[in-house]
Amino acid sequence: MQHMQDKEFDQLMRQKFEDAFIEPSTDLWKGIEQKIEPKRKRVLPFYYAAAAAVGMALTVGLLFHKTEKVQLHLPELTAGKVKTDPAENKNAVIAVEPVKTLDKVKELRVAELSPVRKKTQSVEKNTLVMQPLEKIAHLDHKDIRIKLEKADLPKASFETQEEPVLANVADASAGKDEVINENDHAERKGIRNVGDLINYVVDKVDKREEKFLQFKTEDDNSSLIGVNIGMIKFNRKKQK
């Protein structure tokens, strides 16, 4: 045999593998078939997403419904028997309803379990809830000390602090009536125009502080002042 050059060696190697066949395992095709499933099926997640969105909306709606009960029945709060879900408390904000003529109350805390929203939305929401309250906080000349706290408070401390404070609220019977939701104001004035009508209907449907649709009706020209539909949020009151 002659001395074998690299080229020969390579040539011979290639020849050995020409027309060489090795049968793959029998189940290999199934694996390939699974991974090349038609792309049409990708359309499905859209429907899932839509269904999930509807589910979310319902859940959020239910949560608002719950919290609204706590908000409207202040006397129940004084009894200190508020049983709320700890999960809700986590995101809750201790807020103060707009108080206009409240002189005697030195310290006031009204628990408002603000709408519980998930993660980033909850932060956004919380800051919005706090905005008007910060304005009130500036009116310190009326001896109203308002404490704003993010209620990361554990449930226990939440309840113990509640009783003495709200006892004060009960004493200040004059002030108590003034603790009214602005929307209740509008309701009392009766329905004078289309804006009132819409506000009334919206108020029945949406119990949140920030309605999904809100009109200013003081003047005769009803004008839109608040929109709150999930991502789209707008409130002219807070921009003043």
Add this chain to the structure above:
Amino acid sequence: MPRIYTITDLLEGCKAGNRKMQEMLYRQTASGMLTVCMRYSRDRMEAEDVLQLGYIKVFQKINEFRGEGSFEGWIRRVMVNTAIENYRKNLRALRVVAYEEISEQPYTDFDFSRMGMQDLLGLIQQLADGYRIVFNMYVMEGYSHQEIAKELGISEGTSKSQLFRARAILREEIIKMEGTNYATYAG
């Protein structure tokens, strides 16, 4: 009676996303392609993984085949590229090979024309990953050292020395094998 499809029929069927045609193409070409994948892999399991990935790519990219060259040649290139990707992904202990392995024996006269493909494949699979890939790309696929260097992110010099060592190890192993074969014949 099963109809006989030409490779062109299969190509058109696959382009249309016809599942039956895809399977037919696989059945017709897979055993040849597995041989290619085996050369690039340590063992059958790795080779079959590459083969599977390769066919998924073939079906996904089939519309990119413009009919330049043979369809089978194109499938083979997809397989080789998949094997190269797999190597890059698993880049393990490249160039870590004990130098004692390579004897500095001068080229001896030997003949491996009688050796079977399976034996040679076994030897190639035993090569260190870095040697094996350069050997395959250069000898079997005809890449230049420049192309190999670019594909694998190594220098041309490294590519050359890896090829040199790969050949040297293969020669040595072939001689050993042939020796045992002769011994068998003699005994």
